[in-house]
Amino acid sequence: MPEILALLQTIAPVLEPRTLGQLSQVIFGMLVISGRITMLGLSRWTEKGGSYRSIQRLYYTVLPWAALHWLFFQKQFLKAEDEYLIGGDEVVLSKAGTETYGLDRFFSGLQKQVIPGLSFFTFSLINIREERSYPIQTSQTVKSATEKASSQAKAVAKKVKQTTEKKKPGRPKGSKNKNKQEVVLNPELVRLQQALQCLLATIGSILSLKYVVLDGHFGNYPSAFMVRQMKLHLISKLRSDAALYPAFAGEHCGPGPKPKYGPKIKVRQLDVKYLQETTVKDKLRTDIYQGQFYNKEFAFALNVVIIVKTNLETMAQAHVILFSTDLEQSYDTIIKFYSLRFKIEFNFRDAKQYWGLEDFMNVTETAVTNAANLSFFMVNFSYALLPPFRQHNPDYSILDLKAHYRGCRYATETIKMLPEKPDAILLANIFLQIARLGAIHPVFHSSNSP
Numbered sequence: 001m002p003e004i005l006a007l008l009q010t011i012a013p014v015l016e017p018r019t020l021g022q023l024s025q026v027i028f029g030m031l032v033i034s035g036r037i038t039m040l041g042l043s044r045w046t047e048k049g050g051s052y053r054s055i056q057r058l059y060y061t062v063l064p065w066a067a068l069h070w071l072f073f074q075k076q077f078l079k080a081e082d083e084y085l086i087g088g089d090e091v092v093l094s095k096a097g098t099e100t101y102g103l104d105r106f107f108s109g110l111q112k113q114v115i116p117g118l119s120f121f122t123f124s125l126i127n128i129r130e131e132r133s134y135p136i137q138t139s140q141t142v143k144s145a146t147e148k149a150s151s152q153a154k155a156v157a158k159k160v161k162q163t164t165e166k167k168k169p170g171r172p173k174g175s176k177n178k179n180k181q182e183v184v185l186n187p188e189l190v191r192l193q194q195a196l197q198c199l200l201a202t203i204g205s206i207l208s209l210k211y212v213v214l215d216g217h218f219g220n221y222p223s224a225f226m227v228r229q230m231k232l233h234l235i236s237k238l239r240s241d242a243a244l245y246p247a248f249a250g251e252h253c254g255p256g257p258k259p260k261y262g263p264k265i266k267v268r269q270l271d272v273k274y275l276q277e278t279t280v281k282d283k284l285r286t287d288i289y290q291g292q293f294y295n296k297e298f299a300f301a302l303n304v305v306i307i308v309k310t311n312l313e314t315m316a317q318a319h320v321i322l323f324s325t326d327l328e329q330s331y332d333t334i335i336k337f338y339s340l341r342f343k344i345e346f347n348f349r350d351a352k353q354y355w356g357l358e359d360f361m362n363v364t365e366t367a368v369t370n371a372a373n374l375s376f377f378m379v380n381f382s383y384a385l386l387p388p389f390r391q392h393n394p395d396y397s398i399l400d401l402k403a404h405y406r407g408c409r410y411a412t413e414t415i416k417m418l419p420e421k422p423d424a425i426l427l428a429n430i431f432l433q434i435a436r437l438g439a440i441h442p443v444f445h446s447s448n449s450p
Contacts, residue, residue: 136202
């Protein structure tokens with residue numbers, strides 16, 4: 001408990017003393033609890049036997065989560081000499097009932113289908129040297145009535161289109177060219193831009209950020225346009241069937257304006273001039289190409305990296321198309337930065353598995369916001385608790401951390417029942433011995449143990 005209070009002093013300036021005390025009890029309860037992390041469960045595990053009402057008061061208090069996440073990260077993890085990038089992704093939770101704030105139907109990547117539940121979009125700061133992601137901002141996706149109606153109308157139109165006659169090939173009569181510079185952001189990108197603006201405003205000038213890494217869902221021109229509006233560069237992935245064109249390099253001698261696009265490239269039969277690296281491992285050849293290409297959906301050229309893998313036995317091929325809006329970025333940097341985006345998935349796993357992101361049963365807007373943000377706050381908080389243990393055992397995990405605090409909780413309650421307190425040395429040995437029970441990678445081994 002003393003180390004928990006010491007870490008919480010970093011966020012004390014933005015919380016009232018009473019709220020800080022309630023938060024410390026809830027955090028201790030989350031560290032020792034063995035079942036689902038709900039308000040009722042936490043009230044049974046807090047060190048001072050906190051009542052359900054005390055836990056409820058914290059969950060129904062509006063907390064400045066943007067400041068809390070950033071202040072804790074700044075004091076505990078920020079290294080001025082390291083480079084960071086912004087990673088973003090959506091996490092979908094399955095929820096039943098009808099009363100939970102923001103409850104809707106969202107596509108779950110894990111279940112590969114649309115499910116009833118809640119959706120949260122999380123931005124994290126990724127330390128490039130450490131290759132670790134730190135959740136910094138979490139915002140809930142709440143669809144407006146207009147957005148829901150539009151989505152239903154599109155679904156109906158799609159069904160009607162499938163039952164009608166096949167569309168005639170070619171361009172519809174009377175259609176006009178669209179100005180690609182004029183982009184109307186959809187509600188999803190508007191929410192994303194507002195969250196990104198809030199994040200950048202919170203960070204201010206303390207940290208210099210240049211890149212935003214998003215998955216293939218955002219590998220399109222409106223997303224790139226939105227990120228460029230924020231004076232940042234987007235790194236993402238294009239569809240595997242995306243049409244790419246080099247700039248027109250021939251001599252224009254016909255009527256009309258000079259063509260913008262050259263002949264369409266074949267991503268699996270690229271010119272050797274684009275080849276940057278070739279490696280062979282386990283009869284699998286990997287060719288990496290890079291070039292500046294156009295896609296007709298984008299108003300500007302892209303820095304494209306194409307990774308082609310060939311099975312040398314069957315000659316079967318597969319490819320991935322990554323891109324960056326920074327035309328000066330090297331191919332290996334683009335690949336590395338995009339691969340680091342996956343680190344945020346480990347944050348989602350920890351938040352769900354250990355810190356109650358899937359467990360909470362709150363229904364009001366404030367309580368749902370607090371429950372989700374507290375889960376991601378605990379991801380970073382556990383990172384701050386682990387280093388002293390990993391000095392003795394590098395494999396020490398979050399499961400070991402929870403086993404340690406649960407053992408300390410058992411030892412504390414047992415010692416309270418003794419008529420006399422043991423001496424300090426014996427007391428320390430009791431705590432260490434009980435705290436290692438249930439640990440996978442204990443940091444303490446008794447001299448009597450086999």
